[in-house]
Amino acid sequence: RSSWLLLAPLLTPPIPVITAPPCSLCPEGAHRFQWIRNLVPEFGISSSHVKVLSSPAEFYELLKVQIKAAKQRVVMASLYLGTGLLEQELVDCLEETLEKSLQAKGSPDLRVSILLDYTRGSRGRKNSRTMLIPLLQRFPEQVRVSLFHTPNLRGLLRLLIPERFNETIGLQHIKVYLFDDNVILSGANLSDLYFTNRQDRYVLLRDSPEIADFFTELVDAIGDVSLQLQQDDTVQMMEGMVHPYQGDKVAYCEIANRRVMEVINSARTRQELLHAKTFHSSQPGSSLLSQQGSQASGSLKPEPDTWIYPLIQMKPFGIQIDEMVTETLLTEAERDARIFLTTGYFNLTQAYMDLILGTRAEYRILLASPEVNGFFGAKGVAGAIPAAYVYIEHQFYSEVCYLQQQERVQLQEYSRAGWTFHAKGLWLYLAGSDLPCLTLIGSPNFGYRSVHRDLEAQVAIVTENKALQQQLHQEQEQLYLCSGVVSTSTFEQPNRYVKLWVKLVTPLIKNFF
Secondary structure (H helix, E strand, O other): OOHHHHHHHHHOOOOOOOOOOOOOOOOOOOOOOHHHHHOOOOEEEOHHHEEEEOOHHHHHHHHHHHHHHOOOEEEEEOOOEOOOHHHHHHHHHHHHHHHHHHHOOOOOOOEEEEEEEHHHHOOOOOOHHHHHHHHHHHOOOOEEEEEEOOOOOOHHHHHHOOOOHHHHOOOEOOOEEEEOOEEEEEOOOEOHHHHHOEEOOEEEEOOOHHHHHHHHHHHHHHHHOOEEEOOOOOEEOOOOOOOOOOOOHHHHHHHHHHHHHHHHHHHHHHHHHHHHHHHHHOOOOOOHHHHHHHHHOOOOOOOOOEEEEEEEEEHHHOEEHHHHHHHHHHHHOOOOOEEEEEEOOOOEOHHHHHHHHHOOOEEEEEEEOHHHOOOOOOOHHHHHHHHHHHHHHHHHHHHHHHOOOOOOEEEEEEOOOOOEEOOOEEEEEOOOOOOOOEEEEEOOOOEHHHHHHOEEEEEEEEEOOHHHHHHHHHHHHHHHOOEEEOOHHHHHOHHHOOOHHHHHHHHHHHHHO
């Protein structure tokens, strides 16, 4: 189990990718980001349905409340489910709600679907699988547990690479938690740290059936190409499905691409039809009688002032929507626009770095100081990962200084005693505006892994509503409040010393963490 096995991933051949033509911002329309709906479905909602959460405890309590109130569906996608007391309490809530559903008259309506990563969820003797097996045994007709296994971990590599290190090849990294028609988007996993002292971001979309349907279908699609957990802790693929690491890799990736793109395209078509119908019924020539009728029945929704765009990134399947949208946002951000970008793991792709350094907007980039990095104090090789991030950060800062961009591009380090930092996303402030009109929130870290290796999803939230803009602004301010500006002296501190072997190895392995 030599640490040299860290280099084993370099042997995996890259999968051919499907690229899409670049798109540019449209100056006209209800808002300047409507071009995104050329790629993904656009969900128009009222800003009153959006609530920004700020703390891990608030996130945990909301999960429990939502599980207990669910009547039709609970869909949870995460990297893994932890094995502590807080996680057990979540499982107990699920059991209680399923029991209630079972005792209700007629057939039980509640369905629970859980999607996790196979390698992370199987780590150790007590793991995500052993936590969920009792639910499968007690409610076999109502509960589904899917474990995604990357198609890139196969053959000799799969046999050689040990536990934990096998997670570097590729993961199911999406974090979506939905309950009936309420959806929580976050970067947080289902683990006690994320419920107590690991800072992340969380947004609740209330009474949003179309968005809930979309993410249910997305999780179902990934679930269909994943291994299904059985009551005896074995796993098997659905009948007729190509196996992710035993079957033909190209065939598997094509099927997965087709399933996920079907979900995106069918939702996009549905939303376009809904948009056209709403547009025509609101025209001056439309029947006043029909409008009065719908008002009387209470079915007329308020005019949307907020738009939700789901952005999916699954490079192993040739799906690069999130990457395209993020690059376009960075490219088109105007002079004097401000972008606040945050990541728990500062390891930007070369394309993102080039755009930040070569465009006109102001950047405030929030990242973890070594002490709040999730790997700080870890055993073995993993304990050197914070130092590798310091080295990557120092290289980027040196480039900023070399280009004399220190005023325009500023790095800030999050530091908070007893906490770790896992928040990711961005807030976009248009030139002359004190409030953001767009945020990205979800699972991607803007790094090589997020773009090339893992399955990722986030949403772009665009809003014209001042109260929601204020909520997003306060969220940004609260996070940045716990930070200090990076300068040359930052890297002269003793705790920033990076050993020579870390400097030598980092360029070889930076694409795997």
